[in-house]
Amino acid sequence: MKRKALVIGAGLGGLATGLRLSTRGYEVTILEKHSQAGGRLNQIEQDGFTFDMGPSFFSMSYEFDELFNYCGLDNPLVYEELNPLYVVNFSNGRTYKIYKELGKLAEEFKKVEPDFEKKVIKYLDDAGKLFHDTEGLVVKKNFNSKLDYLLTLTKVPWKHSPKMFRSMWNELGRYFESRDAKVIFSLVAFFLGSTPFDTPAVYKLLNYTELKHDGYWNIKGGMYKIVEALLSELEKRGVSIHYNTEITGFNQNGTGVKGFIDKNGKVWEADLFISNSDAASFRGNVLKRDRYNTDRLDEMDWTLSPFTIYLGVKGKLDNLYHHNYLLGENFEEYASKIFKMSISPDKPYYYVNVSSKSNPDSAPEGCENIFILCPVPDLRYKKDWSDKETLADNIISDLSNRTDFDIKKNLITKRIVDPVEWENTFNLYRGSGLGMAHGLNQIGGFRPRNKDEEFKNLYYVGASTVPGTGLPIVTISSKLVTERILQDDKSVQ
Numbered sequence: 056m057k058r059k060a061l062v063i064g065a066g067l068g069g070l071a072t073g074l075r076l077s078t079r080g081y082e083v084t085i086l087e088k089h090s091q092a093g094g095r096l097n098q099i100e101q102d103g104f105t106f107d108m109g110p111s112f113f114s115m116s117y118e119f120d121e122l123f124n125y126c127g128l129d130n131p132l133v134y135e136e137l138n139p140l141y142v143v144n145f146s147n148g149r150t151y152k153i154y155k156e157l158g159k160l161a162e163e164f165k166k167v168e169p170d171f172e173k174k175v176i177k178y179l180d181d182a183g184k185l186f187h188d189t190e191g192l193v194v195k196k197n198f199n200s201k202l203d204y205l206l207t208l209t210k211v212p213w214k215h216s217p218k219m220f221r222s223m224w225n226e227l228g229r230y231f232e233s234r235d236a237k238v239i240f241s242l243v244a245f246f247l248g249s250t251p252f253d254t255p256a257v258y259k260l261l262n263y264t265e266l267k268h269d270g271y272w273n274i275k276g277g278m279y280k281i282v283e284a285l286l287s288e289l290e291k292r293g294v295s296i297h298y299n300t301e302i303t304g305f306n307q308n309g310t311g312v313k314g315f316i317d318k319n320g321k322v323w324e325a326d327l328f329i330s331n332s333d334a335a336s337f338r339g340n341v342l343k344r345d346r347y348n349t350d351r352l353d354e355m356d357w358t359l360s361p362f363t364i365y366l367g368v369k370g371k372l373d374n375l376y377h378h379n380y381l382l383g384e385n386f387e388e389y390a391s392k393i394f395k396m397s398i399s400p401d402k403p404y405y406y407v408n409v410s411s412k413s414n415p416d417s418a419p420e421g422c423e424n425i426f427i428l429c430p431v432p433d434l435r436y437k438k439d440w441s442d443k444e445t446l447a448d449n450i451i452s453d454l455s456n457r458t459d460f461d462i463k464k465n466l467i468t469k470r471i472v473d474p475v476e477w478e479n480t481f482n483l484y485r486g487s488g489l490g491m492a493h494g495l496n497q498i499g500g501f502r503p504r505n506k507d508e509e510f511k512n513l514y515y516v517g518a519s520t521v522p523g524t525g526l527p528i529v530t531i532s533s534k535l536v537t538e539r540i541l542q543d544d545k546s547v548q
């Protein structure tokens with residue numbers, strides 16, 4: 056008889072794990088709190104415009120190939136490479152196009168950084184060595200204990216160890232002199248939920264993944280195609296997904312979980328359970344574990360909250376590319392304050408994505424869809440978002456000035472999603488956008504494990520368990536948890 060697996064959450068982690076387990080002969084059921092699948096990888100449709108709600112690009116595209124390959128499928132997604140990867144605009148007008156071709160990139164920096172090409176080659180060479188020395192050994196590996204993890208770290212070549220103790224900002228200072236080069240290459244630290252001043256230099260490997268290794272990709276037709284492809288295959292395999300079903304409690308059966316209980320009191324039983332809900336806060340809020348009570352969760356490091364704005368406008372924004380970062384001139388001051396501010400920033404730094412530039416179907420003819428993401432403090436620091444219209448207006452005016460395009464005058468549709476809504480929609484702890492942060496004390500053996508400490512039939516997948524956040528990394532998480540389950544449950548193979 057088929058073993059029954061219940062997946063809690065239809066985010067990328069839950070859907071990918073459901074697909075992998077169905078491939079290995081499990082009977083899978085998925086429960087989802089929201090009214091549609093995808094979690095943060097979601098879609099908003101409004102007044103003829105379609106917006107990717109969260110993720111707008113990804114690196115390590117080969118991880119999606121691996122997922123479909125594992126499940127015996129041809130990858131149906133059509134990748135579109137981004138080049139320039141992104142464009143950075145400083146408020147005084149300096150603009151840099153970040154090209155993958157290093158010679159072309161050097162042209163962008165020629166006024167501010169002498170010998171840029173030589174320097175960037177050296178920087179990326181070191182970052183590449185670190186990436187390849189750790190990807191298989193540390194990132195794509197299950198650890199059984201902290202000791203197991205620490206012993207594995209000793210196998211990483213020692214030459215990389217100073218980068219654990221040096222900040223990303225200081226590391227960049229060893230290669231580059233100009234502030235602009237340092238600011239631009241340190242933006243990846245924000246993806247990890249920290250500042251380059253607090254992020255260890257080991258994360259320079261992200262510069263290698265963006266500039267050298269696999270680059271950044273978009274999906275033809277929009278990022279939600281990823282979710283649609285997974286849903287279509289799950290449906291063919293008879294996997295049922297129940298929406299508007301939030302798990303709030305559980306029944307225990309000796310050392311295992313017997314069933315999870317939804318908000319309406321219905322009990323969902325299975326042989327094994329995989330939570331795609333945040334791996335730390337689920338342990339606290341649903342399992343009532345003391346180690347993850349609210350006080351302890353609040354003491355952990357969390358990534359910034361997203362403040363997102365979705366705009367449909369008439370006309371074309373010729374001064375914007377697919378991906379754009381709009382920064383101010385006070386990077387050090389801004390980065391050091393942004394995590395703990397209790398008020399909205401008055402000169403916010405933000406990211407803009409115009410997906411209609413590469414996916415024309417996402418906006419009516421002659422129009423453009425604009426997605427704005429402004430990273431803001433999580434709800435521990437700023438609870439009240441009643442000023443959301445003011446912050447949105449502030450960003451829209453700034454963007455209008457910097458692009459020479461009157462957004463307000465040409466506005467057809469607008470939607471704001473503040474940290475409170477992000478928290479409530481997907482159970483993101485304190486509205487944290489990327490889940491638990493990735494300091495050395497919260498990664499690998501120190502991150503919430505993908506197998507429960509107490510219940511032998513409960514597992515976790517997603518951004519706050521191993522290896523961490525981001526679409527390719529969550530896809531790896533689905534592989535790691537599936538390997539764990541198969542190892543524990545050899546009889547099913």
Ligand SMILES: Cc1cc2nc3c(=O)[nH]c(=O)nc-3n(C[C@H](O)[C@H](O)[C@H](O)COP(=O)(O)OP(=O)(O)OC[C@H]3O[C@@H](n4cnc5c(N)ncnc54)[C@H](O)[C@@H]3O)c2cc1C
Binds near residue numbers: 094301302363
């Ligand atoms: C604004 C934003 C922009 C981003 N941009 C990028 C990007 O460009 N590139 C990139 O690679 N990554 C990006 N990320 C990160 C990426 O979205 C996440 O790392 C990834 O989608 C997380 O997937 P997940 O499966 O772990 O979690 P989620 O997507 O959060 O899925 C978890 C699911 O579980 C459901 N759930 C939670 N609790 C319960 C419960 N108790 N009962 C039932 N269901 C429950 C939730 O509703 C949700 O659907 C971005 C994130 C945000 C917020």
